[in-house]
Amino acid sequence: MLKNKFSSLSGGGKAILFRHTNEPQWNLMDKLLLKYFTDSLSDEEKAILFQELESNPSLREEFIKWQNVTTLSDVTIKKSDSQWVSGKIDELENIVQKRKINRLFISLAKYAAVAILVSCVWFVGNLYIGKHKEIAQEFTMIEVPKGQTVYITLPDETKVWLSSRSKLKFSNQFNKSERIIELDGEGFFSVSKNTDMPFIVDTKTYDIKVTGTQFNVFAYSESSHFETDLVEGSVSVYNNGLPEDKAIRLQPNEGVSFDGEKLIKSRSTFVSTHLIDGIYSFENMPFRDLQKRLELWYNIRFNIEKEEILAYKFSGKFNKSDDIERILNAIKETGKFNFRIEEDATIDIY
Amino acid sequence: MSNSFKLNNNTTFREMYLSYFPKLVHFSKAHILSQIDAENIVQDVFVYLWENKEVLNSVKNLNAFLFTMVKNRCIDYLRSKTQASGRKYSITDVQEKEFELKLYALQRFDENSFSHEEIESIISNALETLPPRCREIFILSRMEGLKHKDIAQRLNISTNTIEGHISTALKKLREVLKEYI
Numbered sequence: 001m002l003k004n005k006f007s008s009l010s011g012g013g014k015a016i017l018f019r020h021t022n023e024p025q026w027n028l029m030d031k032l033l034l035k036y037f038t039d040s041l042s043d044e045e046k047a048i049l050f051q052e053l054e055s056n057p058s059l060r061e062e063f064i065k066w067q068n069v070t071t072l073s074d075v076t077i078k079k080s081d082s083q084w085v086s087g088k089i090d091e092l093e094n095i096v097q098k099r100k101i102n103r104l105f106i107s108l109a110k111y112a113a114v115a116i117l118v119s120c121v122w123f124v125g126n127l128y129i130g131k132h133k134e135i136a137q138e139f140t141m142i143e144v145p146k147g148q149t150v151y152i153t154l155p156d157e158t159k160v161w162l163s164s165r166s167k168l169k170f171s172n173q174f175n176k177s178e179r180i181i182e183l184d185g186e187g188f189f190s191v192s193k194n195t196d197m198p199f200i201v202d203t204k205t206y207d208i209k210v211t212g213t214q215f216n217v218f219a220y221s222e223s224s225h226f227e228t229d230l231v232e233g234s235v236s237v238y239n240n241g242l243p244e245d246k247a248i249r250l251q252p253n254e255g256v257s258f259d260g261e262k263l264i265k266s267r268s269t270f271v272s273t274h275l276i277d278g279i280y281s282f283e284n285m286p287f288r289d290l291q292k293r294l295e296l297w298y299n300i301r302f303n304i305e306k307e308e309i310l311a312y313k314f315s316g317k318f319n320k321s322d323d324i325e326r327i328l329n330a331i332k333e334t335g336k337f338n339f340r341i342e343e344d345a346t347i348d349i350y
Numbered sequence: 351m352s353n354s355f356k357l358n359n360n361t362t363f364r365e366m367y368l369s370y371f372p373k374l375v376h377f378s379k380a381h382i383l384s385q386i387d388a389e390n391i392v393q394d395v396f397v398y399l400w401e402n403k404e405v406l407n408s409v410k411n412l413n414a415f416l417f418t419m420v421k422n423r424c425i426d427y428l429r430s431k432t433q434a435s436g437r438k439y440s441i442t443d444v445q446e447k448e449f450e451l452k453l454y455a456l457q458r459f460d461e462n463s464f465s466h467e468e469i470e471s472i473i474s475n476a477l478e479t480l481p482p483r484c485r486e487i488f489i490l491s492r493m494e495g496l497k498h499k500d501i502a503q504r505l506n507i508s509t510n511t512i513e514g515h516i517s518t519a520l521k522k523l524r525e526v527l528k529e530y531i
Contacts, residue, residue: 034517034520034521035513035517037520038513038516038517038520039498040498040509040513043442043444046444046448047443047444050444050447050448050451051447053447053451054447060451060454063451063454063455064454064455064458064531065524065531066520066524067380067381067452067455068455068459068527068530068531069520069523069524069527069531070380070520071377071380071381071459072464072469072473072523072527072530072531073473073492073520073523074376074377074379074380074492075373075376075377075380075466075469076373076376076466076469076470076473076474076493078372078376078492078493078494078495079493079494080494080495081372082368085367085368085371085372086368088367088371088389088393089364089367089368089371091393092367092393092396092397092400095393095397096397096400096401099397099401
Protein backbone atom coordinates (compact mmCIF):
# COMPACT_ATOMS: atom_id res chain seq x y z
CA MET A 1 0.00 0.00 0.00
CA LEU A 2 2.73 2.35 0.95
CA LYS A 3 4.75 1.43 -2.09
CA ASN A 4 1.78 2.26 -4.25
CA LYS A 5 1.45 5.66 -2.68
CA PHE A 6 5.09 6.31 -3.08
CA SER A 7 5.24 5.25 -6.71
CA SER A 8 2.14 7.20 -7.52
CA LEU A 9 3.74 10.31 -6.11
CA SER A 10 7.04 9.93 -7.87
CA GLY A 11 5.29 8.60 -10.96
CA GLY A 12 3.11 11.69 -11.05
CA GLY A 13 6.29 13.69 -11.15
CA LYS A 14 5.25 16.47 -8.79
CA ALA A 15 6.71 15.42 -5.46
CA ILE A 16 10.02 13.69 -5.80
CA LEU A 17 10.84 12.50 -2.32
CA PHE A 18 13.94 10.45 -2.77
CA ARG A 19 16.17 9.55 -5.60
CA HIS A 20 16.53 5.87 -4.74
CA THR A 21 13.02 4.64 -5.33
CA ASN A 22 14.07 1.06 -4.99
CA GLU A 23 15.07 1.37 -1.31
CA PRO A 24 13.03 -0.79 1.09
CA GLN A 25 9.98 0.82 2.69
CA TRP A 26 11.30 1.02 6.25
CA ASN A 27 14.30 2.90 5.08
CA LEU A 28 12.21 5.50 3.34
CA MET A 29 10.08 5.97 6.45
CA ASP A 30 13.11 6.15 8.71
CA LYS A 31 14.47 8.87 6.51
CA LEU A 32 11.21 10.75 6.57
CA LEU A 33 11.14 10.40 10.33
CA LEU A 34 14.62 11.82 10.79
CA LYS A 35 13.80 14.55 8.29
CA TYR A 36 10.74 15.38 10.41
CA PHE A 37 12.97 15.91 13.43
CA THR A 38 15.32 18.16 11.49
CA ASP A 39 12.29 20.35 10.75
CA SER A 40 12.47 19.91 7.01
CA LEU A 41 9.42 17.88 5.97
CA SER A 42 6.90 19.32 3.55
CA ASP A 43 3.21 18.99 4.40
CA GLU A 44 2.83 16.29 1.76
CA GLU A 45 5.67 14.27 3.24
CA LYS A 46 4.21 14.73 6.72
CA ALA A 47 0.87 13.37 5.52
CA ILE A 48 2.59 10.23 4.22
CA LEU A 49 4.69 9.78 7.35
CA PHE A 50 1.82 10.30 9.77
CA GLN A 51 -0.46 7.93 7.90
CA GLU A 52 2.18 5.24 8.02
CA LEU A 53 2.77 5.90 11.74
CA GLU A 54 -0.89 5.20 12.44
CA SER A 55 -0.65 1.65 11.21
CA ASN A 56 2.95 0.82 12.00
CA PRO A 57 3.69 0.25 15.74
CA SER A 58 7.44 -0.28 15.33
CA LEU A 59 7.72 3.00 13.42
CA ARG A 60 5.82 4.65 16.29
CA GLU A 61 8.45 3.34 18.71
CA GLU A 62 11.05 4.96 16.50
CA PHE A 63 9.08 8.19 16.55
CA ILE A 64 9.16 8.18 20.34
CA LYS A 65 12.90 7.57 20.43
CA TRP A 66 13.63 10.45 18.06
CA GLN A 67 11.19 12.66 19.91
CA ASN A 68 13.02 11.95 23.16
CA VAL A 69 16.42 12.67 21.63
CA THR A 70 15.06 15.98 20.37
CA THR A 71 13.39 16.78 23.69
CA LEU A 72 16.46 16.01 25.76
CA SER A 73 18.73 18.07 23.56
CA ASP A 74 16.21 20.94 23.51
CA VAL A 75 15.91 21.00 27.30
CA THR A 76 19.57 21.95 27.76
CA ILE A 77 20.06 25.62 28.51
CA LYS A 78 20.26 27.81 25.45
CA LYS A 79 22.44 30.85 25.06
CA SER A 80 19.56 33.29 24.73
CA ASP A 81 17.59 32.00 27.72
CA SER A 82 18.95 34.42 30.28
CA GLN A 83 17.80 37.36 28.14
CA TRP A 84 14.08 36.63 28.25
CA VAL A 85 13.67 34.73 31.49
CA SER A 86 14.07 37.80 33.73
CA GLY A 87 11.26 39.52 31.84
CA LYS A 88 9.11 36.48 32.47
CA ILE A 89 9.66 36.57 36.23
CA ASP A 90 8.51 40.21 36.29
CA GLU A 91 5.45 39.14 34.32
CA LEU A 92 4.83 36.43 36.92
CA GLU A 93 4.79 39.00 39.72
CA ASN A 94 2.21 41.05 37.87
CA ILE A 95 0.01 38.03 37.26
CA VAL A 96 0.13 37.04 40.92
CA GLN A 97 -0.74 40.58 41.98
CA LYS A 98 -3.69 40.81 39.59
CA ARG A 99 -5.01 37.43 40.67
CA LYS A 100 -4.99 38.55 44.28
CA ILE A 101 -7.25 41.44 43.38
CA ASN A 102 -9.46 39.19 41.26
CA ARG A 103 -9.85 36.78 44.14
CA LEU A 104 -10.88 39.69 46.28
CA PHE A 105 -13.49 40.55 43.66
CA ILE A 106 -14.81 37.02 43.75
CA SER A 107 -15.17 36.93 47.51
CA LEU A 108 -16.84 40.33 47.43
CA ALA A 109 -19.25 39.29 44.72
CA LYS A 110 -20.12 36.25 46.77
CA TYR A 111 -21.18 38.17 49.83
CA ALA A 112 -22.53 41.40 48.51
CA ALA A 113 -25.43 41.42 46.15
CA VAL A 114 -24.43 44.65 44.53
CA ALA A 115 -21.43 45.94 42.70
CA ILE A 116 -18.62 47.00 44.95
CA LEU A 117 -16.11 49.50 43.89
CA VAL A 118 -12.65 48.13 44.19
CA SER A 119 -10.19 50.58 42.90
CA CYS A 120 -6.53 50.08 42.60
CA VAL A 121 -4.49 53.16 42.72
CA TRP A 122 -1.06 53.00 41.23
CA PHE A 123 1.58 55.11 42.78
CA VAL A 124 4.38 54.53 40.39
CA GLY A 125 6.18 57.45 41.83
CA ASN A 126 9.87 57.67 41.40
CA LEU A 127 10.63 56.25 44.79
CA TYR A 128 14.23 55.33 44.62
CA ILE A 129 15.57 53.14 47.32
CA GLY A 130 19.23 52.29 47.62
CA LYS A 131 20.50 51.16 44.26
CA HIS A 132 17.93 53.03 42.17
CA LYS A 133 15.38 50.30 42.52
CA GLU A 134 11.94 51.52 41.57
CA ILE A 135 9.20 50.52 43.92
CA ALA A 136 5.65 50.53 42.66
CA GLN A 137 3.15 50.68 45.46
CA GLU A 138 -0.32 49.53 44.62
CA PHE A 139 -3.35 49.94 46.83
CA THR A 140 -6.55 48.01 46.95
CA MET A 141 -9.54 49.97 48.14
CA ILE A 142 -12.92 48.59 49.01
CA GLU A 143 -15.96 50.81 49.28
CA VAL A 144 -19.17 49.38 50.65
CA PRO A 145 -22.35 50.80 49.11
CA LYS A 146 -25.10 52.24 51.26
CA GLY A 147 -27.15 49.62 53.09
CA GLN A 148 -24.76 46.77 52.34
CA THR A 149 -22.52 44.68 54.52
CA VAL A 150 -19.44 43.18 52.92
CA TYR A 151 -17.36 40.22 53.97
CA ILE A 152 -13.81 39.89 52.70
CA THR A 153 -10.74 37.81 53.40
CA LEU A 154 -7.48 39.72 53.35
CA PRO A 155 -4.25 38.19 51.93
CA ASP A 156 -3.17 37.13 55.47
CA GLU A 157 -6.46 35.23 55.94
CA THR A 158 -7.85 37.87 58.28
CA LYS A 159 -11.62 38.07 57.93
CA VAL A 160 -13.33 41.43 57.80
CA TRP A 161 -16.99 42.36 57.84
CA LEU A 162 -17.57 45.92 56.75
CA SER A 163 -20.58 48.09 57.43
CA SER A 164 -22.53 50.27 55.07
CA ARG A 165 -20.49 53.09 53.45
CA SER A 166 -17.20 51.91 54.92
CA LYS A 167 -13.91 52.19 53.08
CA LEU A 168 -10.95 49.87 53.57
CA LYS A 169 -7.57 50.37 51.95
CA PHE A 170 -4.37 48.35 52.01
CA SER A 171 -1.21 48.26 49.94
CA ASN A 172 0.43 45.48 47.95
CA GLN A 173 2.99 45.28 50.75
CA PHE A 174 0.26 44.01 53.05
CA ASN A 175 1.31 40.71 54.61
CA LYS A 176 4.76 41.05 53.02
CA SER A 177 6.43 43.74 55.08
CA GLU A 178 3.51 44.97 57.19
CA ARG A 179 -0.14 44.38 58.05
CA ILE A 180 -1.60 47.86 58.04
CA ILE A 181 -5.08 48.66 56.79
CA GLU A 182 -6.77 52.02 56.68
CA LEU A 183 -10.38 52.08 57.77
CA ASP A 184 -12.94 54.81 57.33
CA GLY A 185 -16.15 53.37 58.68
CA GLU A 186 -17.07 50.35 60.72
CA GLY A 187 -15.61 46.88 60.58
CA PHE A 188 -15.49 43.68 62.55
CA PHE A 189 -12.10 41.99 62.32
CA SER A 190 -11.11 38.43 62.99
CA VAL A 191 -7.35 38.74 62.71
CA SER A 192 -5.18 35.73 61.95
CA LYS A 193 -2.33 35.33 64.40
CA ASN A 194 1.13 36.53 63.47
CA THR A 195 3.20 37.76 66.39
CA ASP A 196 6.04 38.91 64.12
CA MET A 197 3.82 41.22 62.12
CA PRO A 198 1.20 43.10 64.18
CA PHE A 199 -2.07 43.93 62.49
CA ILE A 200 -2.76 47.66 62.64
CA VAL A 201 -6.05 49.39 61.88
CA ASP A 202 -5.34 52.97 61.01
CA THR A 203 -8.35 55.31 61.47
CA LYS A 204 -8.77 59.06 61.39
CA THR A 205 -7.73 59.64 64.99
CA TYR A 206 -6.87 56.34 66.63
CA ASP A 207 -4.86 53.31 65.65
CA ILE A 208 -5.56 49.82 66.92
CA LYS A 209 -2.75 47.32 67.12
CA VAL A 210 -3.21 43.57 67.57
CA THR A 211 -1.48 40.32 66.81
CA GLY A 212 -4.42 37.92 66.54
CA THR A 213 -7.86 38.63 67.89
CA GLN A 214 -11.47 39.58 67.21
CA PHE A 215 -12.64 43.13 67.59
CA ASN A 216 -14.93 45.77 66.21
CA VAL A 217 -14.00 49.30 65.13
CA PHE A 218 -16.40 52.16 64.53
CA ALA A 219 -14.58 55.14 63.05
CA TYR A 220 -16.26 57.03 60.23
CA SER A 221 -14.13 60.02 59.28
CA GLU A 222 -17.18 62.29 59.00
CA SER A 223 -18.09 61.68 62.65
CA SER A 224 -16.10 62.30 65.80
CA HIS A 225 -17.56 59.14 67.29
CA PHE A 226 -15.00 56.39 67.75
CA GLU A 227 -15.38 53.09 69.48
CA THR A 228 -13.76 49.71 69.56
CA ASP A 229 -14.90 46.59 71.37
CA LEU A 230 -12.88 43.50 72.00
CA VAL A 231 -14.35 40.02 71.72
CA GLU A 232 -11.24 37.90 72.07
CA GLY A 233 -7.46 38.29 72.54
CA SER A 234 -6.03 41.71 73.36
CA VAL A 235 -5.68 45.02 71.56
CA SER A 236 -4.05 48.33 72.23
CA VAL A 237 -5.61 51.59 71.11
CA TYR A 238 -3.61 54.77 70.74
CA ASN A 239 -3.99 58.22 69.34
CA ASN A 240 -2.05 58.22 66.10
CA GLY A 241 -0.55 61.59 66.95
CA LEU A 242 0.85 60.40 70.27
CA PRO A 243 3.55 57.90 71.23
CA GLU A 244 2.48 54.30 71.50
CA ASP A 245 3.16 54.04 75.24
CA LYS A 246 0.05 56.16 75.83
CA ALA A 247 -1.95 53.24 74.51
CA ILE A 248 -5.01 51.82 76.23
CA ARG A 249 -5.01 48.05 76.47
CA LEU A 250 -8.27 46.15 76.33
CA GLN A 251 -9.24 42.77 77.70
CA PRO A 252 -12.06 40.66 76.20
CA ASN A 253 -15.52 42.18 76.61
CA GLU A 254 -14.08 45.62 77.20
CA GLY A 255 -14.53 48.55 74.88
CA VAL A 256 -13.43 52.13 74.53
CA SER A 257 -15.32 55.01 73.06
CA PHE A 258 -14.55 58.65 72.48
CA ASP A 259 -16.66 61.03 74.55
CA GLY A 260 -15.71 64.13 72.61
CA GLU A 261 -12.55 64.72 74.62
CA LYS A 262 -10.88 61.45 75.46
CA LEU A 263 -11.21 57.69 75.24
CA ILE A 264 -13.29 56.06 77.95
CA LYS A 265 -12.98 52.42 78.79
CA SER A 266 -16.18 50.49 79.57
CA ARG A 267 -17.76 47.07 79.56
CA SER A 268 -18.53 46.21 76.01
CA THR A 269 -22.10 45.95 74.85
CA PHE A 270 -21.05 45.07 71.40
CA VAL A 271 -22.80 42.32 69.52
CA SER A 272 -20.79 41.30 66.48
CA THR A 273 -23.69 39.71 64.64
CA HIS A 274 -24.96 42.82 62.90
CA LEU A 275 -21.87 42.97 60.77
CA ILE A 276 -21.86 39.29 60.08
CA ASP A 277 -25.50 38.67 59.25
CA GLY A 278 -26.56 42.22 58.48
CA ILE A 279 -29.17 42.37 61.24
CA TYR A 280 -28.69 45.20 63.70
CA SER A 281 -30.28 44.73 67.07
CA PHE A 282 -30.28 47.24 69.86
CA GLU A 283 -31.64 47.32 73.34
CA ASN A 284 -32.52 50.34 75.41
CA MET A 285 -30.47 52.50 73.10
CA PRO A 286 -31.00 56.25 73.35
CA PHE A 287 -32.13 57.74 70.05
CA ARG A 288 -28.98 59.88 70.22
CA ASP A 289 -26.80 56.78 69.69
CA LEU A 290 -29.08 55.18 67.14
CA GLN A 291 -29.13 58.41 65.19
CA LYS A 292 -25.32 58.42 64.83
CA ARG A 293 -25.35 55.00 63.25
CA LEU A 294 -28.30 55.60 60.97
CA GLU A 295 -26.80 58.84 59.70
CA LEU A 296 -23.51 57.18 58.83
CA TRP A 297 -24.90 53.95 57.44
CA TYR A 298 -27.55 55.58 55.26
CA ASN A 299 -25.88 58.92 54.56
CA ILE A 300 -28.75 60.99 55.89
CA ARG A 301 -29.17 63.88 58.34
CA PHE A 302 -31.74 64.05 61.07
CA ASN A 303 -33.40 67.29 61.95
CA ILE A 304 -34.81 66.79 65.41
CA GLU A 305 -37.44 69.27 66.47
CA LYS A 306 -38.03 68.01 69.99
CA GLU A 307 -34.82 67.76 71.99
CA GLU A 308 -36.28 65.18 74.41
CA ILE A 309 -36.51 62.59 71.61
CA LEU A 310 -32.71 62.22 71.79
CA ALA A 311 -33.00 60.62 75.20
CA TYR A 312 -35.84 58.24 74.32
CA LYS A 313 -34.70 54.67 74.52
CA PHE A 314 -35.50 52.12 71.86
CA SER A 315 -35.13 48.38 71.48
CA GLY A 316 -35.51 46.39 68.30
CA LYS A 317 -33.74 45.05 65.31
CA PHE A 318 -33.68 45.67 61.61
CA ASN A 319 -32.05 44.31 58.52
CA LYS A 320 -29.37 46.75 57.45
CA SER A 321 -30.21 46.25 53.79
CA ASP A 322 -33.69 47.69 54.40
CA ASP A 323 -34.19 51.28 53.35
CA ILE A 324 -34.30 54.01 55.96
CA GLU A 325 -38.00 54.67 55.50
CA ARG A 326 -38.88 51.12 56.44
CA ILE A 327 -36.60 51.19 59.46
CA LEU A 328 -38.01 54.46 60.75
CA ASN A 329 -41.54 53.19 60.18
CA ALA A 330 -40.76 50.26 62.43
CA ILE A 331 -39.31 52.49 65.14
CA LYS A 332 -42.24 54.90 64.76
CA GLU A 333 -44.58 52.07 65.71
CA THR A 334 -43.49 52.63 69.28
CA GLY A 335 -45.51 55.82 69.05
CA LYS A 336 -42.81 58.10 70.33
CA PHE A 337 -42.28 60.22 67.20
CA ASN A 338 -43.19 60.99 63.63
CA PHE A 339 -40.88 61.56 60.70
CA ARG A 340 -40.85 63.16 57.29
CA ILE A 341 -38.21 62.55 54.61
CA GLU A 342 -37.13 65.68 52.76
CA GLU A 343 -35.61 65.71 49.30
CA ASP A 344 -32.06 66.49 50.34
CA ALA A 345 -31.71 63.31 52.46
CA THR A 346 -32.77 65.16 55.57
CA ILE A 347 -35.27 63.57 57.88
CA ASP A 348 -37.40 65.67 60.15
CA ILE A 349 -38.31 64.03 63.42
CA TYR A 350 -41.20 65.56 65.33
CA MET B 351 12.23 41.43 46.79
CA SER B 352 9.05 39.45 47.05
CA ASN B 353 10.14 36.53 44.89
CA SER B 354 13.25 35.94 46.98
CA PHE B 355 11.54 33.91 49.69
CA LYS B 356 13.38 30.77 50.63
CA LEU B 357 12.23 27.31 49.72
CA ASN B 358 12.94 24.38 51.99
CA ASN B 359 16.11 23.35 50.16
CA ASN B 360 17.57 26.80 50.81
CA THR B 361 17.23 28.06 47.26
CA THR B 362 14.95 31.01 46.59
CA PHE B 363 11.86 30.98 44.41
CA ARG B 364 13.68 33.31 42.05
CA GLU B 365 16.64 30.94 41.69
CA MET B 366 14.30 28.04 41.03
CA TYR B 367 12.44 30.08 38.42
CA LEU B 368 15.55 31.26 36.61
CA SER B 369 17.03 27.80 36.37
CA TYR B 370 13.88 25.87 35.48
CA PHE B 371 11.68 28.20 33.49
CA PRO B 372 13.65 27.99 30.21
CA LYS B 373 14.15 24.22 30.42
CA LEU B 374 10.47 23.64 31.06
CA VAL B 375 9.48 25.91 28.18
CA HIS B 376 11.80 24.06 25.78
CA PHE B 377 10.43 20.76 27.04
CA SER B 378 6.87 21.93 26.56
CA LYS B 379 7.52 23.44 23.14
CA ALA B 380 9.16 20.24 21.91
CA HIS B 381 5.74 18.61 22.35
CA ILE B 382 3.09 21.25 21.86
CA LEU B 383 4.93 23.12 19.06
CA SER B 384 3.86 26.64 20.04
CA GLN B 385 6.36 28.84 21.83
CA ILE B 386 3.69 31.19 23.22
CA ASP B 387 1.47 28.41 24.51
CA ALA B 388 4.51 26.66 25.99
CA GLU B 389 5.49 29.81 27.89
CA ASN B 390 1.93 30.25 29.14
CA ILE B 391 1.70 26.68 30.38
CA VAL B 392 4.95 26.95 32.31
CA GLN B 393 4.08 30.40 33.64
CA ASP B 394 0.77 29.00 34.94
CA VAL B 395 2.65 26.28 36.79
CA PHE B 396 4.85 28.88 38.50
CA VAL B 397 1.85 31.06 39.38
CA TYR B 398 0.35 27.99 41.03
CA LEU B 399 3.57 27.32 42.94
CA TRP B 400 3.86 30.92 44.08
CA GLU B 401 0.36 30.84 45.48
CA ASN B 402 0.80 27.39 46.99
CA LYS B 403 4.39 27.54 48.25
CA GLU B 404 3.68 24.95 50.92
CA VAL B 405 3.36 22.32 48.16
CA LEU B 406 7.09 22.63 47.53
CA ASN B 407 7.98 21.76 51.11
CA SER B 408 7.08 18.12 50.65
CA VAL B 409 8.74 17.73 47.25
CA LYS B 410 11.74 15.40 47.28
CA ASN B 411 12.77 15.55 43.64
CA LEU B 412 12.13 19.10 42.45
CA ASN B 413 13.27 18.34 38.92
CA ALA B 414 10.85 15.45 38.44
CA PHE B 415 8.07 17.36 40.21
CA LEU B 416 8.30 20.38 37.91
CA PHE B 417 8.56 18.27 34.77
CA THR B 418 5.55 16.21 35.84
CA MET B 419 3.45 19.31 36.41
CA VAL B 420 4.35 20.72 33.00
CA LYS B 421 3.96 17.36 31.33
CA ASN B 422 0.44 16.92 32.69
CA ARG B 423 -0.61 20.35 31.50
CA CYS B 424 0.87 19.67 28.07
CA ILE B 425 -1.05 16.41 27.91
CA ASP B 426 -4.27 18.30 28.65
CA TYR B 427 -3.36 20.83 25.97
CA LEU B 428 -2.69 18.15 23.35
CA ARG B 429 -5.89 16.31 24.27
CA SER B 430 -7.90 19.44 23.67
CA LYS B 431 -6.12 19.90 20.32
CA THR B 432 -6.95 16.38 19.22
CA GLN B 433 -10.61 16.69 20.14
CA ALA B 434 -12.62 18.72 17.68
CA SER B 435 -14.82 20.07 20.49
CA GLY B 436 -11.84 21.47 22.39
CA ARG B 437 -10.47 23.50 19.52
CA LYS B 438 -11.02 27.15 18.98
CA TYR B 439 -9.68 27.14 15.43
CA SER B 440 -9.94 24.42 12.84
CA ILE B 441 -6.74 22.57 12.03
CA THR B 442 -5.81 20.34 9.13
CA ASP B 443 -5.83 16.54 9.32
CA VAL B 444 -2.03 16.57 9.19
CA GLN B 445 -1.82 18.92 12.17
CA GLU B 446 -4.31 16.84 14.10
CA LYS B 447 -2.30 13.68 13.47
CA GLU B 448 0.87 15.48 14.51
CA PHE B 449 -0.73 16.47 17.84
CA GLU B 450 -1.88 12.87 18.33
CA LEU B 451 1.68 11.64 17.83
CA LYS B 452 3.10 14.24 20.18
CA LEU B 453 0.51 13.27 22.78
CA TYR B 454 1.41 9.62 22.37
CA ALA B 455 5.12 10.35 22.81
CA LEU B 456 4.60 12.69 25.76
CA GLN B 457 2.48 10.16 27.65
CA ARG B 458 5.36 7.74 27.33
CA PHE B 459 8.01 10.26 28.43
CA ASP B 460 9.53 9.32 31.77
CA GLU B 461 10.52 12.48 33.58
CA ASN B 462 11.65 10.56 36.68
CA SER B 463 14.47 8.74 35.00
CA PHE B 464 16.93 11.46 34.17
CA SER B 465 18.98 14.16 35.81
CA HIS B 466 19.80 17.28 33.89
CA GLU B 467 23.43 17.40 34.88
CA GLU B 468 23.87 13.91 33.52
CA ILE B 469 22.07 14.59 30.25
CA GLU B 470 23.84 17.89 29.73
CA SER B 471 27.26 16.36 30.15
CA ILE B 472 26.40 13.44 27.87
CA ILE B 473 25.18 15.85 25.20
CA SER B 474 28.12 18.21 25.43
CA ASN B 475 30.59 15.30 25.36
CA ALA B 476 28.84 13.87 22.30
CA LEU B 477 28.89 17.21 20.51
CA GLU B 478 32.66 17.41 21.11
CA THR B 479 33.12 14.24 19.06
CA LEU B 480 31.29 15.66 16.03
CA PRO B 481 33.13 17.24 13.08
CA PRO B 482 33.51 20.98 13.79
CA ARG B 483 31.15 22.14 11.03
CA CYS B 484 28.49 19.68 12.09
CA ARG B 485 28.79 20.78 15.72
CA GLU B 486 28.67 24.45 14.79
CA ILE B 487 25.50 24.00 12.74
CA PHE B 488 23.78 21.91 15.38
CA ILE B 489 24.56 24.49 18.07
CA LEU B 490 23.33 27.35 15.90
CA SER B 491 20.12 25.48 15.17
CA ARG B 492 19.25 23.87 18.48
CA MET B 493 21.09 25.88 21.12
CA GLU B 494 20.75 29.32 19.59
CA GLY B 495 17.45 28.65 17.91
CA LEU B 496 18.37 29.96 14.42
CA LYS B 497 16.24 28.96 11.44
CA HIS B 498 17.81 26.77 8.76
CA LYS B 499 17.69 29.52 6.20
CA ASP B 500 19.41 31.99 8.56
CA ILE B 501 22.20 29.50 9.18
CA ALA B 502 22.44 28.90 5.43
CA GLN B 503 22.86 32.62 4.86
CA ARG B 504 25.34 33.08 7.65
CA LEU B 505 27.56 30.18 6.63
CA ASN B 506 26.89 30.49 2.93
CA ILE B 507 25.82 26.86 2.47
CA SER B 508 22.62 25.20 1.28
CA THR B 509 19.75 24.23 3.56
CA ASN B 510 20.17 20.63 2.34
CA THR B 511 23.69 20.61 3.74
CA ILE B 512 22.37 21.98 7.03
CA GLU B 513 19.73 19.27 7.24
CA GLY B 514 22.41 16.67 6.58
CA HIS B 515 24.59 17.98 9.40
CA ILE B 516 21.69 18.16 11.84
CA SER B 517 20.72 14.57 10.96
CA THR B 518 24.26 13.46 11.65
CA ALA B 519 24.26 15.21 15.02
CA LEU B 520 20.85 13.75 15.98
CA LYS B 521 22.06 10.26 15.06
CA LYS B 522 25.06 10.74 17.27
CA LEU B 523 22.90 11.97 20.16
CA ARG B 524 20.53 9.06 19.76
CA GLU B 525 23.46 6.72 20.07
CA VAL B 526 24.81 8.27 23.28
CA LEU B 527 21.37 8.77 24.83
CA LYS B 528 20.09 5.31 24.00
CA GLU B 529 19.68 4.37 27.65
CA TYR B 530 17.57 7.44 28.37
CA ILE B 531 15.12 7.28 25.50
